[in-house]
Amino acid sequence: MYNPLSLGLALPIILFPIICYAFNLHVYLYMKSRPLKLRMPPGPKGLPILGSLLDLPPDRYWLKIDEWVKKHGPIITIKLLGKRVVVLGSAKVAADLLADRRSAIYSDRPRHRRFRKAIHAGLQPKALASYHTLEEHEARVFVKEVSQNPDAFRDCAKRFAAALILRTTYGHSTLTLSTDRFAQRVFSSATNFAGSLAPGRFLVDILPWLQHVPRWIPGAGWQKKAAEWAENDRVLYIELLQTARENAVKQPSFISEGLLPQEKGENLNCDDEYGPYGVTEEELAYIGGTISQTADTIMSTVSTLFLALTSHPAVLSRAQAEVDSVVGRSRWPTFADREKLPYVGALAREVCRWRPVAPLSVPHASTKDDMYNGYFIPAGTTVISCTWSIHHDPAVYADPSSFNPSRFLDANGKEIGTEEAKERGHHVFGFGRRMCPGATMSDHAIFIFAACIIWALDMRPVRDKHGVEIIPPVDPLQFSSGGEASHPLPFPSSITLRSGVQELLEDVPFPGAGPD
């Protein structure tokens, strides 16, 4: 007969050996996956179960990670909710693992492989060269806009970035930021993406099970928001794809070139669901959406450039002297001047190094057990490079906190890189085969923006009522972190046109009219 009491007594007797067995099995599997004597890289001790979770602040968590890198060395392990994350804190270590022979182990993200191929197909050197006229034009439009409304330079920078990305990706010409039907949405999509996941952006990538936490659980409300935003994004991406389709003939773009021939109105008989980039239309919409969000990184970088120039008058004066001597005062700088403007080039590099827009890069997953410098890195480990630490390593960049473009010039005034970053001198675009495919396009945009504003504008610190200049603060705490991208917080700058510019601005069409 059923006796609840005897069942109550029997349960612990039955469960105890099962729990012991499960525990032993767990320990056995754990030890098997991590053989004795094989140590993972050192790092903060953290609490049982939680690890270092509570030590990571929601904002600017890379500064905390940087402290750990300084304390424990250039490769560290952070424990988070039972998972181990390996952080690469020096260029040498990051290049060894992500860019050299081992890179195949550390570049995992298979579902993106086809997407990546598609993006590369759309960003060939020929396509990038064809964007130069647009990039020059939009930099001039920025100068025109900001000269009319100097206090709104952040919005002008946003329009610059949106105009470049929307035109090249979808053939869409951006009017003013407030009236354009896409520009604002692209930025709010990027902000939501970063914000919805902060600090989860970091955590969800590392602990994918977090996305399955039921939405009703306290603290998991971000999930509901993230789902709403994901739906908004989906609608936006499809609308943008439709725009590219409509513009295909008049204004071909990265997306329109990836559409199936009949989608472009060429009426060819084509049954294949994969377009010229080897992806479906839905995937193409997603790829376009991912690219459109990068407007935020360009906007942030050019805002940092503005801050650097306002707060370092001597750097601005030297850059102006260089541009004036090469370009004169009666025409705009162009890409044809690039080779003769090494200081401006070095300045653009230093902006990316000094305050990297992505201070913590994107997580990678390792696919095989590996030994590196005596440390064991098991398969399945999340590996992430801390760009902030890498860019502030005094062994590579002397006096790393100071803004000093000359660090990227040799004794003959020629641009130089570093041992691990020969081409650029910095690592803001990541390492190895997962490196940002938009790096060259971004380099071009940042360079021409820098050359044009240096040539056309004076950006000076504002003065207090006694006439004393107030240099805007530039310490890392003056940068926001909505999640992934880091932006300078609003700062004042006294912006005026330099000689000869007003006359040339008359020929710059109203924003959105676009180059011929």
Ligand code: HEM
């Ligand atoms: C200043 C501007 C930019 C910065 C700092 C930046 C930085 C980065 C970084 C750090 C990554 C991750 C690399 C890694 O996993 O190791 C990345 C990935 C990516 N970037 Fe950029 N990016 C910028 C602009 C752009 C632009 C303009 C585009 C497109 C035109 C673009 C497209 C992408 C794509 C598609 C990925 C994902 C690649 C993959 O998962 O394999 N980015 N970017």
